[in-house]
Amino acid sequence: MPIFLEKKQLVTPGELLAEGDYIAGDNTYKEDDKILASRVGLIGIEGQRLYVTALKGCYIPSVGDFVIGKVVDISMSGWVVDINAPYEAMLFVSDVIERSFNPQRDVLTQIYNLGDLVKAKVIAYDRTRGPILTTRGSGLGKITRGRVVGITPAKIPRVIGARGSMVNMLKQETNCYIGIGQNGRILVSGVTPEDEDLVILAIRKIEAEAHTLGLTDRIRGLIQEVKSKREGGNVSSSTSRETNR
Amino acid sequence: MFQVQPPEKLIDERGMRVDGRSPYDLRPIKLEVGVLENADGSAYIEQGKNKILVAVYGPREVHPKHLALPDRATIRCRYHMAPFSTDTRKSPAPSRREIELSKIIREALEPSIFAELYPRTTIDVFIEVLQSDGGTRGAGITAASLALADAGIPLRDLVAGCAAGKVENWIVLDLNDLEDKFGNADLPVALLPRTSELTLLQMDGMLSSEEFEEALKLAIEGCRQIHTMQREALRQKYSAVREVAEEEAVESEAEKKEEA
Numbered sequence: 001m002p003i004f005l006e007k008k009q010l011v012t013p014g015e016l017l018a019e020g021d022y023i024a025g026d027n028t029y030k031e032d033d034k035i036l037a038s039r040v041g042l043i044g045i046e047g048q049r050l051y052v053t054a055l056k057g058c059y060i061p062s063v064g065d066f067v068i069g070k071v072v073d074i075s076m077s078g079w080v081v082d083i084n085a086p087y088e089a090m091l092f093v094s095d096v097i098e099r100s101f102n103p104q105r106d107v108l109t110q111i112y113n114l115g116d117l118v119k120a121k122v123i124a125y126d127r128t129r130g131p132i133l134t135t136r137g138s139g140l141g142k143i144t145r146g147r148v149v150g151i152t153p154a155k156i157p158r159v160i161g162a163r164g165s166m167v168n169m170l171k172q173e174t175n176c177y178i179g180i181g182q183n184g185r186i187l188v189s190g191v192t193p194e195d196e197d198l199v200i201l202a203i204r205k206i207e208a209e210a211h212t213l214g215l216t217d218r219i220r221g222l223i224q225e226v227k228s229k230r231e232g233g234n235v236s237s238s239t240s241r242e243t244n245r
Numbered sequence: 246m247f248q249v250q251p252p253e254k255l256i257d258e259r260g261m262r263v264d265g266r267s268p269y270d271l272r273p274i275k276l277e278v279g280v281l282e283n284a285d286g287s288a289y290i291e292q293g294k295n296k297i298l299v300a301v302y303g304p305r306e307v308h309p310k311h312l313a314l315p316d317r318a319t320i321r322c323r324y325h326m327a328p329f330s331t332d333t334r335k336s337p338a339p340s341r342r343e344i345e346l347s348k349i350i351r352e353a354l355e356p357s358i359f360a361e362l363y364p365r366t367t368i369d370v371f372i373e374v375l376q377s378d379g380g381t382r383g384a385g386i387t388a389a390s391l392a393l394a395d396a397g398i399p400l401r402d403l404v405a406g407c408a409a410g411k412v413e414n415w416i417v418l419d420l421n422d423l424e425d426k427f428g429n430a431d432l433p434v435a436l437l438p439r440t441s442e443l444t445l446l447q448m449d450g451m452l453s454s455e456e457f458e459e460a461l462k463l464a465i466e467g468c469r470q471i472h473t474m475q476r477e478a479l480r481q482k483y484s485a486v487r488e489v490a491e492e493e494a495v496e497s498e499a500e501k502k503e504e505a
Contacts, residue, residue, distance in 0.1 A: 029401070
């Protein structure tokens with residue numbers, strides 16, 4: 001039962017990972033007794049299970065995910081929300097307001113209007129129908145302040161870090177609220193726009209350098225460097241200009 | 246109107262071709278992955294004088310909605326030649342030939358894609374020929390497959406495309422425009438290299454069955470060479486970032502040591 005490649009090695013679609021008694025995990029497939037990669041990514045091994053951590057890819061909803069969506073359409077009983085997935089999500093009024101919905105009294109556009117950004121949770125999704133969202137719950141609902149940045153959904157786990165190490169460090173260093181949607185959208189809201197700039201700068205660096213060693217430490221170094229520069233009277237105009245693209 | 250005149254000899258008695266290649270040589274190939282910012286996945290190929298850009302979008306919502314399939318993703322493909330891609334201006338409207346190539350390229354790529362993972366969605370492939378010099382369908386397939394991999398779409402294998410043919414009684418690999426126009430036969434092939442399955446096989450011109458066998462073998466060999474380059478191109482794109490970051494990490498560690 002040979003494994004042909006080392007852990008964390010880069011593989012391309014169709015590449016042979018192992019032969020023999022293994023289980024095909026994420027982004028791999030099995031043909032006879034061969035395990036092959038189906039996407040570009042890094043190999044991982046977990047007992048008998050082989051998987052590939054994809055480096056790029058679209059967001060596929062799953063129940064319980066926290067997502068950040070944009071209202072793109074309003075129907076009789078709810079909203080159509082773009083959640084950066086191949087499928088448009090539905091958000092029904094009954095999953096938004098606390099009391100029962102009265103079409104004569106409740107005006108949907110007064111709750112969420114077209115273009116509004118919402119923090120929501122996926123409550124139902126299977127492959128035959130689109131995902132259904134809810135905004136009932138703590139920390140969910142309309143986004144009123146802050147900025148939303150988009151990254152590849154495949155790299156969201158890196159922004160969170162092992163047991164939240166990365167995002168906790170970012171929160172600590174910058175004093176910003178950071179809400180990470182599984183769909184590749186991150187809400188950053190801080191006391192000053194400069195703090196937000198700093199978080200966005202860090203997120204861009206994480207996205208570019210995901211899957212490298214000691215990333216959390218390097219990001220902390222970057223933040224402290226920018227902070228000390230700013231305190232030294234050198235206002236970080238250059239960094240803010242760069243992140244506003 | 247100006248017309249290209251065939252050269253006196255397309256291949257000399259020692260087997261040297263108009264561009265100085267031997268009958269079994271591919272043209273020089275340059276592959277690049279992730280060249281377009283807006284597309285989900287993209288690739289660029291230069292094969293001899295061919296220059297082709299491919300963009301992939303998806304999986305995404307299907308418009309118009311009735312094209313959506315309940316059990317798998319719809320795959321749509323557009324092969325298009327830019328008006329300036331040939332020596333006489335080509336009308337930008339899709340020609341009969343381009344519509345046919347769009348279809349056969351789609352059919353060449355389809356077996357490699359795990360379309361059943363994304364029901365009710367579409368994967369759109371746009372192949373834009375910027376400069377053409379024969380064998381663009383093969384080069385288009387090669388680049389399209391890379392762009393699909395770059396978009397993060399699950400694939401069984403990368404598809405490589407290449408042509409072989411007959412020029413003045415020689416069986417040659419990877420025909421250029423002159424050899425394609427004035428040669429005796431052209432045999433474009435697309436291959437899933439791991440399982441050696443053909444996903445495209447066309448022929449125009451005349452070949453005896455022995456010649457056909459020989460040309461097919463040569464074309465498959467060419468596809469395999471191209472496949473190695475495809476893998477290399479993907480590796481390069483995705484390992485570049487890692488290396489930069491790792492170097493930085495080493496440097497910062499060295500700095501720390503110096504400070505200490």
